[in-house]
Amino acid sequence: MGNRERIIEESLELFNERGAGSVTTNHIAAHLAISPGNLYYHFGNKEEIIRAIFPQVSEAVHAAIPVSADREITAENVGRYHLAGIETLWHFRFVFRDLNELLARDPILAEAFRELQRWLRGQFHVLFERLIRQGQMRRPDPPDDLDRIGTNKFILWSSWIRFLTTSRAKLEIDQRDVVEGALQSFLTFAPYLEPEFAAEVRAVFDERARRRQLPRSPARAR
C-alpha cells in the first residue's frame, strides 16, 4: 500500500474516532509517522483527504444495494441490502455524523453527495417497482407516494448516525444501534409488503442481531 492509500485509510480511522473537525493534517502525519511535507505531497489539505474518501462511500453504497429490475428479489436480499447500507454508515460514520458541515464546506463533495442521493433514491424506486411486480408489495395510493417513501428511506438512512449521536449524552455507538437502523429504515415501506415477506426480511435482521458481531467492513475501493 502506497503512502496515499495509507493516508486515506488512517485518516478515515481518525475521523471516525474523533470527528473530522478535531483532526488536523499534522495529527494524521504524526499518526502515520510521516513528515507533514510527505502528506502535503499527496493532499493539499484535509478537505482533499475527505474528498478522496468519498468515492469509497459511494462504492460501498453501490455495492450494498445491487438491485436490478430483471432479477427476482428475495426477502433475504432485502434484509441484506438494509444491513449492508447500515454497515456502510458505520464504516464511514464521520461522514454521516458531520454531513452538513462537510458538505457546506466543500461544494465538490456536496455535488458528489447529491449524485449519490439521486442514484440511491433511483435504486429504491427500482426495488419497490420490482417488489410490486413480484406481487410482494402493494402500490401506495396515490402512486406518487412510492417516491416519497424512497425519500423517507433515504432521509432515515442518512440521518441515522446523527440521530444516535444527538439522542444520548455519550457519543458511543454500538453494533445494536446499527442493526436497529436497518429495521427503522425498513419500516418506511414494510406496511406495503406482504406480511410473510416482511417477516422474512425481519428474520434477517434478527439473525444479525443475535450474532452480535461487529459489522463487516464494506468492500474497499482499491
Next chain:
Amino acid sequence: MGNRERIIEESLELFNERGAGSVTTNHIAAHLAISPGNLYYHFGNKEEIIRAIFPQVSEAVHAAIPVSADREITAENVGRYHLAGIETLWHFRFVFRDLNELLARDPILAEAFRELQRWLRGQFHVLFERLIRQGQMRRPDPPDDLDRIGTNKFILWSSWIRFLTTSRAKLEIDQRDVVEGALQSFLTFAPYLEPEFAAEVRAVFDERARRRQLPRSPARAR
C-alpha cells in the same frame, strides 16, 4: 420590548438568514444599533443567545401537538399538528439546519433537545394509541413497531431542513418544501390509518399548499 427580547428576536432572524456559524455578537449588536457592551450585559456570548432561543422552540413544539389521551382526535387535528410542527422547523430553521454543531458545542442545549425529543416521541405514542382506540388506526405487528414509527417520525421531522439544504445546490427553502415535509412525516404512519381518515389528513395539507402563503409564525414566548 426590552433589549434582551430584542436581541433574542433579532438574533433569530440573523441566524436563520446566515446560519448561526457566520453571525457574531458584533453583527447582532450592529444590527440592533446597540453597543457590544450593552449586548454583553444581557448575554456573555453567542451560545447564551442560542440557549435563550431554545425555550421558544420547545414552546412552539408543545403548542404544535397538544394531543391528549382523553379527547377525540379528528383528521383535521392530525393535519394541523403536522403543519404546525413543520412551521416550527421553518420559524427556527437555523436550529435544525445546524443541529449537530449546536448540540456538540453546548451540553446544556443538547440536554434540552433530548428532553424535547423524549416529550415529542411520548406525544406521538399518545397520538397513535388514541387513534387506535378510536378505530382509525390499526396496531402494527409486532406492537413494538408503534414506538419505532414514532422514532422515524421524529427523525424525519428533525432532519427535514437538513435534507432540503443538502439536497440542492441553492440553500433557499420555500413554502412548498415545508408543506411537503408535513406529508413526508405523515407517511410514517399513514399506512396504518383507515384510508378515509388518511385522505382527510392529506386534504388539510392540500388546502395549505393551495393557499401558498408563508407559514404563520408559531406562538412566541413572551
